[in-house]
Amino acid sequence: MLDANRSGTATASPRAAATEFTVAAPAPAGFTTRCTRVLLSPWSRLSLLGALLAAAASSVLLFEPQRLLTQGWPPQVAGATAVVVFAAAYGLITVAFVPRPILNLAAGALFGSTLGMGAAMAGTVLGAWISFVLGRILGQEALRPLLRGRWMKAADNQFSRHGFRSMLAVRLFPGVPFWAANYAAAVSRMRCAPFLLATALGSIPNVAAYVVAGARASTPTSPVFLISVAAIVLPALAGAAVAWKKRHHLRTK
Numbered sequence: 001m002l003d004a005n006r007s008g009t010a011t012a013s014p015r016a017a018a019t020e021f022t023v024a025a026p027a028p029a030g031f032t033t034r035c036t037r038v039l040l041s042p043w044s045r046l047s048l049l050g051a052l053l054a055a056a057a058s059s060v061l062l063f064e065p066q067r068l069l070t071q072g073w074p075p076q077v078a079g080a081t082a083v084v085v086f087a088a089a090y091g092l093i094t095v096a097f098v099p100r101p102i103l104n105l106a107a108g109a110l111f112g113s114t115l116g117m118g119a120a121m122a123g124t125v126l127g128a129w130i131s132f133v134l135g136r137i138l139g140q141e142a143l144r145p146l147l148r149g150r151w152m153k154a155a156d157n158q159f160s161r162h163g164f165r166s167m168l169a170v171r172l173f174p175g176v177p178f179w180a181a182n183y184a185a186a187v188s189r190m191r192c193a194p195f196l197l198a199t200a201l202g203s204i205p206n207v208a209a210y211v212v213a214g215a216r217a218s219t220p221t222s223p224v225f226l227i228s229v230a231a232i233v234l235p236a237l238a239g240a241a242v243a244w245k246k247r248h249h250l251r252t253k
Contacts, residue, residue: 083111083119090123095130097179101210108214116211121200124207128182128199135186163190164198171202174236205231 077085090103103123107116158166167190170181185195209231216225 083115086110087119087122087126090120091126091130094123094127094178095134100124100178100207104207104210105214105217108211109217113212113215116215117208120207120211121203124178124203125196125200127178129192129196131179131182132186132192132195135183136192159185159188159190163188164194166190167195167198168202171199172205172235174206206235 086107090107094100094103104116104120107120107123110116111119163185167181167185170176209228212228213225213232216222216228219225
């Protein structure tokens, strides 16, 4: 409020001035707010990702999906339902670091070349998508500050700037583990759509070779089986030779 003094000048009363310049202090964060911040912190999410992967790996060790190669598919599930269930299970257990060659061989042995190829490819894309989403949501923010090494920075830069062609090359190269490529792409700034498209296109040759080998395993002397085995072995040898050459080149520098 303004008070008039004897000279006629209006002045603010002490109470009004104190009220005008009082700044409200921020209220301390409550217990629920603090807990929420801790749970949503990058390292808490990364710990959750580690726990999920550990649980998935433990489940795989418990159920032993490799028994499909020796015992076959459960008789309770048959037809198109079996193909869909196999593709879904394929995608889930690849997140737990199960080697895909075993699953691709099982797809061919259980469903034949055509249906086995469809189930294996669907499972491949599904597993890549699950890994990418988990890594992007739970691990990217915590892991990106740790990308300090020369090789790690180079890989991150390659995935971030040239996502599609880099991932396509990785999928065609047999020496890079499936899970490692998935989580490396998730930590980078690669977009999901190019990642999945490159995964689908780049995985076709390798998946087809293993599925056909699994479907023709009962006739190991047939030309189709021998060609499929050659399609597996030759790219692996070429990849090993390229990796050895690069290693030797780096040592000489």
